[in-house]
Amino acid sequence: MNPRARYELSINSNSGCADLMTMAERELSAFFSAVTQLFGSEQADLSADDWLHELSEIGSLPTSAREWRLITAKVLTQIPGGENASSPSTLFLTGASGFVGSAIVRELIDAGHQVLGLARSDAAAQSLVAAGAVVHRGSLEDLESLRSGAAAADGVIHTAFIHDFSNYGPAAEADRRAIETLGDALADSDRPLIVTSGTLLAQRQGPLATEEDAHNPNFPRKSEDAALALAAHVIRASVLRLPPSVHGNGDHGFVPHLISIAREKGVSAFIGDGLNRWPAVHRLDAAHLFRLILEKGSAGATYHGVADEGVPTREIAEAIGRGLNVPVVSKSPEAAADHFGWIARFFGIDGPASSALTQEQLGWRPVQPGIIADLNAEHYFEQAADAVPLHG
Numbered sequence: 001m002n003p004r005a006r007y008e009l010s011i012n013s014n015s016g017c018a019d020l021m022t023m024a025e026r027e028l029s030a031f032f033s034a035v036t037q038l039f040g041s042e043q044a045d046l047s048a049d050d051w052l053h054e055l056s057e058i059g060s061l062p063t064s065a066r067e068w069r070l071i072t073a074k075v076l077t078q079i080p081g082g083e084n085a086s087s088p089s090t091l092f093l094t095g096a097s098g099f100v101g102s103a104i105v106r107e108l109i110d111a112g113h114q115v116l117g118l119a120r121s122d123a124a125a126q127s128l129v130a131a132g133a134v135v136h137r138g139s140l141e142d143l144e145s146l147r148s149g150a151a152a153a154d155g156v157i158h159t160a161f162i163h164d165f166s167n168y169g170p171a172a173e174a175d176r177r178a179i180e181t182l183g184d185a186l187a188d189s190d191r192p193l194i195v196t197s198g199t200l201l202a203q204r205q206g207p208l209a210t211e212e213d214a215h216n217p218n219f220p221r222k223s224e225d226a227a228l229a230l231a232a233h234v235i236r237a238s239v240l241r242l243p244p245s246v247h248g249n250g251d252h253g254f255v256p257h258l259i260s261i262a263r264e265k266g267v268s269a270f271i272g273d274g275l276n277r278w279p280a281v282h283r284l285d286a287a288h289l290f291r292l293i294l295e296k297g298s299a300g301a302t303y304h305g306v307a308d309e310g311v312p313t314r315e316i317a318e319a320i321g322r323g324l325n326v327p328v329v330s331k332s333p334e335a336a337a338d339h340f341g342w343i344a345r346f347f348g349i350d351g352p353a354s355s356a357l358t359q360e361q362l363g364w365r366p367v368q369p370g371i372i373a374d375l376n377a378e379h380y381f382e383q384a385a386d387a388v389p390l391h392g
């Protein structure tokens with residue numbers, strides 16, 4: 001009989017508590033996936049038996065994530081070579097249905113972790129189930145849902161954000177409250193919290209923005225302040241700044257918005273001489289970095305998920321012009337707002353950034369295509385022109 005089925009039978013006969021059973025199923029599922037990943041399915045079957053045996057020795061179902069971990073850790077040590085393997089963890093991920101979050105789900109599950117993903121709609125819940133994550137219903141506005149998600153996890157990654165530029169103040173405030181709530185739930189533990197921010201929010205001091213540059217206090221989004229304030233209270237919080245283009249298949253951020261403007265206007269434009277630069281990263285490289293921070297990041301640290309340090313916006317406009325087969329033109333700074341609308345203030349920024357310290361500290365190496373190579377692939381121009389405004 002399949003060990004999972006055996007397990008379900010034994011749990012069903014032992015407990016009437018739905019919450020404990022859900023926790024038990026999660027634990028066995030995470031353990032089974034991790035052992036399959038590390039040692040193969042045959043060993044996973046054997047180890048599942050050992051795991052059930054350990055559980056029956058205890059006599060009742062553990063009630064905390066920590067007690068479950070102890071069972072898992074004990075069984076891992078019984079596998080030849082397993083003494084060095086780390087126990088699978090349950091990570092609570094906000095924004096799990098998003099462009100970046102869905103790549104993090106894949107990255108974590110492939111590494112043997114269990115993902116508890118926040119979902120505020122049936123569609124998001126379905127996408128999480130399809131990806132192999134466990135659904136945690138709730139929203140940024142429902143602070144109790146954030147608290148309970150974090151309480152059930154070994155660590156938290158916060159990527160959800162309300163990308164509503166017409167109402168940015170409340171969106172930033174919801175983000176700040178969410179970070180404080182997640183942090184409170186992790187208090188008095190060494191469970192990590194990773195908070196997402198943007199490289200354009202750094203106050204650049206040199207030729208490239210670095211991890212050591214402070215957050216620009218004039219920007220309404222306060223993710224970094226909220227996270228670093230938690231770190232000061234001995235919560236293992238850190239920040240990952242992403243560049244203005246996190247690109248890849250399924251992108252619905254700045255670059256698709258620029259494409260839809262070029263499609264609509266019949267020209268692909270840049271501002272002035274187009275030498276102002278944007279950093280960029282592929283979503284899969286970014287997702288890998290989130291995992292590295294989770295596993296090896298330091299409390300209070302700021303990291304940069306930057307692969308392309310600074311691509312001239314003129315080159316981005318040229319790649320869009322090639323993709324759509326439209327002329328590439330310059331717009332003066334005065335005419336930019338009229339041509340580009342709200343995105344003019346971002347596309348005109350010169351915001352090159354480095355990730356040298358992040359790479360040195362975490363051993364992260366971006367390996368995916370850069371933004372221009374990605375734009376040369378057809379997927380950017382097959383997408384519908386219904387880009388959603390994003391971040392700063």
Ligand SMILES: NC(=O)c1ccc[n+]([C@@H]2O[C@H](COP(=O)([O-])OP(=O)(O)OC[C@H]3O[C@@H](n4cnc5c(N)ncnc54)[C@H](OP(=O)(O)O)[C@@H]3O)[C@@H](O)[C@H]2O)c1
Nearest residue numbers: 095097098099100101139140159160161196242246253391
């Ligand atoms: N993509 C980029 O180029 C880029 C660049 C720099 C920084 N960032 C930052 O990276 C993070 C992830 O960005 P992304 O591109 O993945 O964004 P995205 O694709 O727009 O996804 C946003 C996620 O947040 C969730 N969300 C929005 N409002 C919510 C609410 N009220 N309650 C609960 N969940 C809510 C969405 O859930 P639904 O699926 O239900 O809508 C979705 O899962 C954000 O913090 C963003 O600002 C992104």
